[in-house]
Amino acid sequence: MNDLKSLATYLNFPVAKLSLDQKEKILVWKEKDGKTLRGLISIAKYLSRNSSHHKQFTGESIEERAAIDQWLEYRLNNIDRAHQEKDTNAFIKDINTYLEDKVYFVGHQLSLADFLLYYGLHNLIRDLTFYEKQKYMHLSRWFDNVQHAENVRQTQTLIPFQKNILYTGSAH
Amino acid sequence: MATGTLYTYPDNFRAFKAQIAAEYSRTTIKLASFKFGETNQTPDFLSKFPLGKVPAFVTAGGDCIFESNAIAHFLGNTQLRGKNDKDASFILQWINFGDNEILPASCTWVYPCLGIVQYNKTETERAKAQVKKALSVLDNYLLTRTYLVGERITQADISVACNLLSLYKYVLDPKFVESFTNVNRWFKTLVNQPQFKKVIGDFKFCEKMAEFDAKKYQELHGKADGGKKEKKPADKPKAQPKKEKPAKKDDDEDDDDAPKKNEKDPFAPFPAGKFNMDEFKREYSNKDTLEFALPYFWKNFEKDNYSIWYCEYKYNSELAKIFMTCNLIGGFFQRVEKLRKNAFGSVWFWKGPKLAFELSPDWQIDYESYEWKKLDPTTPETKKMVEEYWSWEGDFGGKKFNQGKIFK
Numbered sequence: 001m002n003d004l005k006s007l008a009t010y011l012n013f014p015v016a017k018l019s020l021d022q023k024e025k026i027l028v029w030k031e032k033d034g035k036t037l038r039g040l041i042s043i044a045k046y047l048s049r050n051s052s053h054h055k056q057f058t059g060e061s062i063e064e065r066a067a068i069d070q071w072l073e074y075r076l077n078n079i080d081r082a083h084q085e086k087d088t089n090a091f092i093k094d095i096n097t098y099l100e101d102k103v104y105f106v107g108h109q110l111s112l113a114d115f116l117l118y119y120g121l122h123n124l125i126r127d128l129t130f131y132e133k134q135k136y137m138h139l140s141r142w143f144d145n146v147q148h149a150e151n152v153r154q155t156q157t158l159i160p161f162q163k164n165i166l167y168t169g170s171a172h
Numbered sequence: 173m174a175t176g177t178l179y180t181y182p183d184n185f186r187a188f189k190a191q192i193a194a195e196y197s198r199t200t201i202k203l204a205s206f207k208f209g210e211t212n213q214t215p216d217f218l219s220k221f222p223l224g225k226v227p228a229f230v231t232a233g234g235d236c237i238f239e240s241n242a243i244a245h246f247l248g249n250t251q252l253r254g255k256n257d258k259d260a261s262f263i264l265q266w267i268n269f270g271d272n273e274i275l276p277a278s279c280t281w282v283y284p285c286l287g288i289v290q291y292n293k294t295e296t297e298r299a300k301a302q303v304k305k306a307l308s309v310l311d312n313y314l315l316t317r318t319y320l321v322g323e324r325i326t327q328a329d330i331s332v333a334c335n336l337l338s339l340y341k342y343v344l345d346p347k348f349v350e351s352f353t354n355v356n357r358w359f360k361t362l363v364n365q366p367q368f369k370k371v372i373g374d375f376k377f378c379e380k381m382a383e384f385d386a387k388k389y390q391e392l393h394g395k396a397d398g399g400k401k402e403k404k405p406a407d408k409p410k411a412q413p414k415k416e417k418p419a420k421k422d423d424d425e426d427d428d429d430a431p432k433k434n435e436k437d438p439f440a441p442f443p444a445g446k447f448n449m450d451e452f453k454r455e456y457s458n459k460d461t462l463e464f465a466l467p468y469f470w471k472n473f474e475k476d477n478y479s480i481w482y483c484e485y486k487y488n489s490e491l492a493k494i495f496m497t498c499n500l501i502g503g504f505f506q507r508v509e510k511l512r513k514n515a516f517g518s519v520w521f522w523k524g525p526k527l528a529f530e531l532s533p534d535w536q537i538d539y540e541s542y543e544w545k546k547l548d549p550t551t552p553e554t555k556k557m558v559e560e561y562w563s564w565e566g567d568f569g570g571k572k573f574n575q576g577k578i579f580k
């Protein structure tokens with residue numbers, strides 16, 4: 001819930017419209033006219049597409065919007081549902097490789113994909129050792145960059161990273 | 173409201189540093205209407221910017237700033253300049269790195285590929301190695317970093333990226349930069365930022381490393397000398413027996429050379445006329461142009477024996493190539509030195525009705541890069557043009573003449 005709250009704040013929507021359906025354990029966004037949306041992805045997309053925020057956040061082209069959707073699915077299916085360490089290791093490795101030649105997940109600016117992946121990965125990255133952070137250098141670089149956008153991080157704790165190479169022979 | 177006026181020719185990577193900074197700080201700047209080699213040689217411009225170089229910036233308050241990095245600093249904001257002294261120092265470090273470790277090698281490598289200067293294998297190879305070294309340093313640094321200083325784009329990124337523009341455009345093909353993943357990622361992200369794109373447009377990466385282009389070089393430097401570095405003409409036609417007193421050492425160094433016996437005077441076929449070129453030049457150099465030189469000129473000018481021409485550098489219209497004039501215009505005026513006794517000005521005049529350059533192969537080295545228009549000496553338009561062009565330099569001495577690129 002924290003991530004959608006932050007997203008609403010980031011995009012200047014009233015957080016009060018967000019609630020949790022206790023019975024079904026699903027997030028709900030209620031508009032004044034009674035219109036409701038359910039679930040992380042639909043609410044996130046609804047908010048970003050209705051905001052006056054810069055276009056890049058939602059994706060400028062059809063391809064970019066599709067790529068963002070893909071990463072939202074990825075978060076839901078691979079990150080949120082990972083319970084075992086081996087699942088975690090697999091996607092961390094994937095993401096690290098993916099980010100080697102990219103600053104942001106999609107396009108050349110921060111998008112909804114970065115935003116929600118930052119929230120989705122926060123606890124996991126918080127628990128990494130410095131050695132692991134260095135091992136997943138590209139992921140770390142991306143994460144550190146995103147968390148320094150204060151309007152994205154909001155109340156999340158700032159996670160420390162080392163910019164110097166601490167352990168030799170393990171970079172990349 | 174505009175914070176000031178920027179003087180530059182189009183597509184100038186130095187001006188880009190400042191223009192992109194202005195995009196980040198959302199500062200509006202006015203672009204002066206500018207013609208390279210003209211605007212920056214007017215007395216007004218030189219009084220503000222004695223070097224006559226661009227980019228140059230006049231603030232709304234009337235302060236004059238030269239040096240691209242200083243202009244960029246002025247137009248930036250706290251994000252770009254660094255939020256504390258430490259960040260600001262690192263930003264300065266990278267700006268200087270770009271200017272000192274990248275730019276000279278970049279020019280050495282890229283300019284021959286554009287035909288601007290001759291190719292020298294040793295120098296090019298050395299430049300390539302320097303670029304490689306600078307890129308390795310950057311690459312290692314950017315492994316753990318998204319931008320050069322802090323987590324946001326600063327002037328360091330803007331300036332270093334601008335210094336890399338022509339490298340990535342002409343010579344850094346995918347194979348050469350293959351191993352510089354981190355620099356590539358960083359550079360690609362930067363040139364795709366809206367603030368960059370607004371200034372530099374859509375950036376096109378080099379696909380295949382450009383190499384020395386002998387043909388382009390010949391085109392730009394004339395066919396006459398087979399691509400060799402231009403030689404200073406050693407002899408002069410003895411068109412006028414009278415000697416100027418040598419006031420300007422640079423240009424007069426060969427004044428005392430005895431004219432070679434066999435050399436034919438290209439102006440010989442034309443009637444000598446009564447117009448005394450040397451006397452006119454003295455009027456022009458020593459007295460007020462408007463008050464004395466111009467009246468002298470029109471009083472003594474013989475329209476049957478002399479013709480007046482207006483010259484414009486052809487690349488002026490070709491935006492991409494305009495920066496070449498920086499390097500070329502000086503050379504051109506050196507080469508046509510021989511004409512000095514018989515011709516004058518940026519509006520020119522000389523003996524005979526024809527384009528003087530056709531008279532001697534020595535003068536043909538690059539006159540084709542210029543557009544020549546014969547002016548009708550009887551019309552008021554011509555009188556006005558002559559007056560405007562010749563009064564630029566007013567009371568110039570020998571030195572100013574050199575800078576003013578006024579040929580006499």
Ligand SMILES: N[C@@H](CCC(=O)N[C@@H](CS)C(=O)NCC(=O)O)C(=O)O
Pocket residue numbers: 186223224225226227238239240241495498499
């Ligand atoms: N260090 C200066 C260099 C400026 C510079 O060299 N400008 C050239 C542009 S090619 C110029 O205006 N040259 C004119 C001249 O030398 O007459 C800066 O970064 O602004």
